[in-house]
Amino acid sequence: MPRSQPPQPPQPPARTTALASVQAPKQARSEQTLLRLLDAAEALIQEKGLADVSIPEIVRRAGSSVGGFYARFRDKDELLRALEERFFRRLDERVEELADPAYWGRAGTAAIVASCMHELVATYRAENNMINAFLLRAARDVEIRDEGMRFRQRVSARISDLLLTRRGEIGHPDPAVAIDLGIQLAFGLMLQNVIFGELRAGSRVLGDAAIEVELTRNFIAYLGIDVSR
Amino acid sequence: MPRSQPPQPPQPPARTTALASVQAPKQARSEQTLLRLLDAAEALIQEKGLADVSIPEIVRRAGSSVGGFYARFRDKDELLRALEERFFRRLDERVEELADPAYWGRAGTAAIVASCMHELVATYRAENNMINAFLLRAARDVEIRDEGMRFRQRVSARISDLLLTRRGEIGHPDPAVAIDLGIQLAFGLMLQNVIFGELRAGSRVLGDAAIEVELTRNFIAYLGIDVSR
């Protein structure tokens, strides 16, 4: 016969801020396992791409077991959602810093844009396989897709806040739309870079520096920012 | 004991221009089957997306059989390569028309760009699931990816030929790179549209007309084309 008041477990020592996509662990031990599984999965995906990573392989790397995996995650999809959540949360922090008006002081708008594009290119380069993984999964899993859209929207919102304080410099008739689309155009170019492995233009391969220059030029031209001032 | 001179089969009545990715059929009958299989696969992919289409389903729709399928294609990958080849070949024809300088006469550059963007958006909209299929496959199959890159390069080459005759109107320091990247920026935006199902900007969903307007504006601004002339 069950007790009317089940005993309250001690609070888990939340090392990670709890992930919404995963049932919270109830002991420190399982919290560690969760972390090790996430780290192992991420490392393997970065090394070989999602398609070549199996659950047995993840648990081996994490020093766990298949059953241990399924005690943490309902299924493989939930693992990916958790990875995505953690991934974007990390990026959010960087965006937050970058979009802080105080950080920029009296810097010119062109300089701000150039910095953002540098950050964008560097991130895509460093996280190539992770982005690829989410991209592939997004084609099938609505939650992955929605999370991606929400992230994109958060980025747009922050950058908009930053740039719309300089609304006077923007020639485009609808600055809000222009900023948002300008960002998506840049994202889209990097997406192709991820998919095709390289970016060719005018019969030669563009290096990261060249990509940044062109992305910056495109964004500024599209928004109609007068750089001669 | 085999004959020293095997009999020459009669030439196949090539209804389709032979696809490089598939062993050419040797009888009219198998040519028909090949066509029916390609059509069925394409129709099913357009309806439900590649992930939900199996070979038994394709052969059922085509009125063929699993064995018949494997008599035409080495495996499923070869089917996709054949579909891709046919797909891009169709698009090539459209590009050819669109990139013909004679077609445009004395039309303004802005009008040409607008027409190209219209074509781009319409194609992505109509072929959503096919493009998605190639995209997903490109992540794993090098041949699919390379074919996609070659197509992109053909498009760039044709459009470059067209626009570089008006090189004087282009303000960008490297017009060849600008045209190529401008196209890829547009492709990339539509790619995101395909992946996410819609295109949001400034907190509202953009319709096709609005997308075309913005893509045109972006391309013209990036190239530095003076529309006031």
Next chain:
DNA sequence: TGTACATCAGTGAACGCGCGTTCACTGATGTAC
């Protein structure tokens, strides 16, 4: 402080599903003489 009990956590062999692929066989088409 100690013992019983409940829950949480972890183990890894075994299962099973789905889908691509094979294969033994039948039928169709075309050639040789």
Next chain:
DNA sequence: TGTACATCAGTGAACGCGCGTTCACTGATGTAC
């Protein structure tokens, strides 16, 4: 014109592989009294 023969084409039941997932069991942690 006819018959034997070779090759092409098509059939569909059965196979099998890989990978995600389950499950019966052991061990660890924490609570109650």
